[in-house]
Amino acid sequence: METVLKDRKQLRRLFTIACNSFDKADNQLSCVDKINKLKLIEEKALLMMACEEKFKQLLYSENTSDTEIEREVDESETYIDRWRSLKQNRWKYNVTLSLGEKERSIGLSNIEKKKSMSKVDVKVVLLGKEYSGKTSLVERFVYNQFNGENSYQNTIGAAFGAKKIEIDQEVLVLGLWDTAGSERYESIGRIYYRKSHAAVICYDLTDSHSFERAKFWVSELLKFEEKCLLYLCGTKKDLVNCDLKRRAVDYHSVTDYAYEIKAEVFETSSKTGEGVDELFYKIGEHFLQRKTLETDENKSGFGVFSMEVERKKECCL
Numbered sequence: 304m305e306t307v308l309k310d311r312k313q314l315r316r317l318f319t320i321a322c323n324s325f326d327k328a329d330n331q332l333s334c335v336d337k338i339n340k341l342k343l344i345e346e347k348a349l350l351m352m353a354c355e356e357k358f359k360q361l362l363y364s365e366n367t368s369d370t371e372i373e374r375e376v377d378e379s380e381t382y383i384d385r386w387r388s389l390k391q392n393r394w395k396y397n398v399t400l401s402l403g404e405k406e407r408s409i410g411l412s413n414i415e416k417k418k419s420m421s422k423v424d425v426k427v428v429l430l431g432k433e434y435s436g437k438t439s440l441v442e443r444f445v446y447n448q449f450n451g452e453n454s455y456q457n458t459i460g461a462a463f464g465a466k467k468i469e470i471d472q473e474v475l476v477l478g479l480w481d482t483a484g485s486e487r488y489e490s491i492g493r494i495y496y497r498k499s500h501a502a503v504i505c506y507d508l509t510d511s512h513s514f515e516r517a518k519f520w521v522s523e524l525l526k527f528e529e530k531c532l533l534y535l536c537g538t539k540k541d542l543v544n545c546d547l548k549r550r551a552v553d554y555h556s557v558t559d560y561a562y563e564i565k566a567e568v569f570e571t572s573s574k575t576g577e578g579v580d581e582l583f584y585k586i587g588e589h590f591l592q593r594k595t596l597e598t599d600e601n602k603s604g605f606g607v608f609s610m611e612v613e614r615k616k617e618c619c620l
Contacts, residue, residue: 423478436538
């Protein structure tokens with residue numbers, strides 16, 4: 304533990320120095336120089352994050368208290384958030400460089416006018432048993448790719464991804480928190496689903512136990528995040544399509560349960576893409592509907608308040 308703590312402190316220091324150096328020189332560097340500097344920072348960031356994950360594993364294995372784990376995770380997130388912000392800059396500079404010579408001078412300002420990916424409109428958390436397909440679901444939606452089950456490792460803590468979508472001419476940024484499914488990480492789960500707008504609870508259509516674990520996460524959410532919209536997501540639909548005998552979770556049983564908890568049901572395949580976009584676009588639609596409803600309620604509430612004030616004024620005359 305002492306060695307990991309020492310490495311962690313050193314890597315955080317080197318990462319911070321590199322970031323501060325970049326921030327100071329930002330206005331004096333060309334786009335090419337910025338990209339090259341960001342590549343160097345990326346190398347330090349990857350080493351740092353690997354060490355952070357190793358440190359978290361040690362905390363879990365030593366039965367550290369939930370409070371201490373939460374504090375350490377929050378502290379790690381401040382460094383990881385800084386790296387995400389820099390990654391966004393790198394994407395911006397890359398796009399600028401790819402523009403034609405005539406457009407290059409105005410390209411950066413146009414890009415900056417677009418909605419920044421660093422601002423998340425809809426926080427979506429993915430919960431479920433390990434190997435239930437959460438990471439594959441995020442990979443398919445955000446990057447439109449599927450790497451195959453054998454290339455994925457257990458998520459430690461949580462991973463983050465974001466994607467812009469457009470619904471009814473309104474642009475939304477969906478922030479997706481892919482949480483660890485292993486039972487030993489349950490205690491830090493609520494750190495990630497806190498203040499979520501929507502939760503996608505995943506279960507493997509070929510694994511009945513994964514659906515029982517999904518019910519556990521639903522009960523957790525209902526205890527701590529009552530306003531969070533729920534979506535039950537059966538994954539690995541392609542396996543069931545190829546062989547109906549492999550289905551271990553009955554669709555009608557799921558819809559009956561969904562009715563009880565006021566959730567929506569989707570069956571998806573990250574391999575083929577079936578149902579994936581439909582799921583996340585539906586989340587965006589529901590978010591906008593709720594936003595409109597809350598706005599209308601606030602307006603009507605203000606109207607009632609105004610009427611009460613007018614009545615009081617009349618009484619005083």
